[in-house]
Amino acid sequence: xxxxxxxxxxxxxxxxxxxxxxxxxxxxxxxxxxxxxxxxxxxxxxxxxxxxxxxxxxxxxxxxxxxxxxxxxxxxxxxxxxxxxxxxxxxxxxxxxxxxxxxxxxxxxxxxxxxxxxxxxxxxxxxxxxxxxxxxxxxxxxxxxxxxxxxxxxxxxxxxxxxxxxxxxxxxxxxxxxxxxxxxxxxxxxxxxxxxxxxxxxxxxxxxxxxxxxxxxxxxxxxxxxxxxxxxxxxxxx
Amino acid sequence: xxxxxxxxxxxxxxxxxxxxxxxxxxxxxxxxxxxxxxxxxxxxxxxxxxxxxxxxxxxxxxxxxxxxxxxxxxxxxxxxxxxxxxxxxxxxxxxxxxxxxxxxxxxxxxxxxxxxxxxxxxxxxxxxxxxxxxxxxxxxxxxxxxxxxxxxxxxxxxxxxxxxxxxxxxxxxxxxxxxxxxxxxxxxxxxxxxxxxxxxxxxxxxxxxxxxxxxxxxxxxxxxxxxxxxxxxxx
Numbered sequence: 001x002x003x004x005x006x007x008x009x010x011x012x013x014x015x016x017x018x019x020x021x022x023x024x025x026x027x028x029x030x031x032x033x034x035x036x037x038x039x040x041x042x043x044x045x046x047x048x049x050x051x052x053x054x055x056x057x058x059x060x061x062x063x064x065x066x067x068x069x070x071x072x073x074x075x076x077x078x079x080x081x082x083x084x085x086x087x088x089x090x091x092x093x094x095x096x097x098x099x100x101x102x103x104x105x106x107x108x109x110x111x112x113x114x115x116x117x118x119x120x121x122x123x124x125x126x127x128x129x130x131x132x133x134x135x136x137x138x139x140x141x142x143x144x145x146x147x148x149x150x151x152x153x154x155x156x157x158x159x160x161x162x163x164x165x166x167x168x169x170x171x172x173x174x175x176x177x178x179x180x181x182x183x184x185x186x187x188x189x190x191x192x193x194x195x196x197x198x199x200x201x202x203x204x205x206x207x208x209x210x211x212x213x214x215x216x217x218x219x220x221x222x223x224x225x226x227x228x229x230x231x232x233x234x235x236x237x238x
Numbered sequence: 239x240x241x242x243x244x245x246x247x248x249x250x251x252x253x254x255x256x257x258x259x260x261x262x263x264x265x266x267x268x269x270x271x272x273x274x275x276x277x278x279x280x281x282x283x284x285x286x287x288x289x290x291x292x293x294x295x296x297x298x299x300x301x302x303x304x305x306x307x308x309x310x311x312x313x314x315x316x317x318x319x320x321x322x323x324x325x326x327x328x329x330x331x332x333x334x335x336x337x338x339x340x341x342x343x344x345x346x347x348x349x350x351x352x353x354x355x356x357x358x359x360x361x362x363x364x365x366x367x368x369x370x371x372x373x374x375x376x377x378x379x380x381x382x383x384x385x386x387x388x389x390x391x392x393x394x395x396x397x398x399x400x401x402x403x404x405x406x407x408x409x410x411x412x413x414x415x416x417x418x419x420x421x422x423x424x425x426x427x428x429x430x431x432x433x434x435x436x437x438x439x440x441x442x443x444x445x446x447x448x449x450x451x452x453x454x455x456x457x458x459x460x461x462x463x464x465x466x467x468x469x470x471x472x473x
Contacts, residue, residue, distance in 0.1 A: 056370065056374060074376035075376060078374070079374040081370065085367060085368065085371040088364075088389045089389065
């Protein structure tokens with residue numbers, strides 16, 4: 001088994017649906033360390049690019065290449081959706097599911113799930129049905145489920161889009177902790193403040209293409225395209 | 239009205255007296271119907287789940303067929319099974335005609351499509367909710383089926399109950415393949431039909447009352463078993 005499945009390389013990657021190009025061609029490298037923020041106006045292709053990298057979207061042209069055999073890649077990455085998908089199980093069982101489906105014995109998985117739930121601030125809700133959690137708690141549960149297997153890379157699609165400031169802060173803290181412990185993070189967001197707080201580098205998308213990929217400080221202080229400059233200023237990007 | 243009241247009182251007396259013949263019929267009915275539901279579940283649950291998650295050519299046609307089979311006329315099923323199991327039929331050598339096994343086979347043919355169709359309907363909705371998450375986890379097709387069956391189990395108990403209702407109330411098919419032989423293949427519904435034609439209304443009504451009570455008890459038991467689980471899973 002390789003130490004990390006990263007870097008992830010995208011070479012001329014295109015995603016088409018019924019002949020219409022949604023994203024691409026994209027050339028991009030996701031290095032083994034860092035916190036990449038994916039930004040861009042609605043419809044720019046952020047979600048599609050995340051799905052392409054994670055393997056949820058079929059690649060129409062080009063290549064997505066990992067530093068690991070195909071069989072290892074799926075189990076060593078995770079994805080958090082904008083709208084959390086809640087299984088009809090208790091919180092503890094929902095978290096443990098991520099382990100049991102990869103062969104961890106049920107008792108062991110539950111034990112680890114309890115530890116994770118407590119760490120992530122869901123200790124009070126272990127036996128509650130997952131579907132009745134609040135929005136912030138649901139997103140925490142999604143994160144716990146994604147992080148419990150300590151993935152090499154975690155993709156997040158606007159995980160805080162529907163959350164208040166406090167819940168957003170809690171999610172950000174969890175993500176920063178995960179990054180410190182070795183999980184590479186790639187996250188789409190519209191929240192400029194959040195991007196400035198978290199990003200080590202930024203990928204800016206517009207019209208289905210990557211218009212800029214730069215270190216965060218360079219992107220925010222000296223954007224290279226008029227679209228990125230307008231986006232940072234809060235103007236409407238056509 | 240007095241006749242009805244008198245017959246009803248007599249039938250209650252029969253039930254309370256613990257009449258051995260009556261209870262033997264009840265037990266055989268339960269045995270045949272429960273085994274038929276079990277066999278139908280073994281066939282119908284995975285078939286319904288595969289139809290819910292599978293994407294293959296002809297899937298829609300199979301769904302239409304399974305839905306259509308829910309309305310199979312029992313006497314036609316009875317006749318078909320009779321011809322297959324009769325001495326001159328392809329499975330005549332098994333000598334199953336006029337045995338409880340033949341009745342279980344007939345009931346399974348009637349109940350399996352009900353369970354399969356209801357399972358498909360329920361799990362397709364659940365799969366629409368779960369599909370992306372399970373793909374993200376890298377769950378195999380069979381793993382998806384197992385997950386959906388497990389998470390949908392409380393809803394699926396309704397499908398099993400619907401199957402049980404069909405089986406326990408069925409008369410047309412079991413009377414053809416079972417023959418309504420006393421102490422061998424006589425079940426509640428066939429006995430009710432026979433005793434009514436003989437004018438023994440008290441016994442027929444006693445069995446009718448027990449039939450309804452059984453249906454209520456089975457439903458109540460499943461509801462009680464599932465209630466805590468449903469509450470836990472919020473479904």
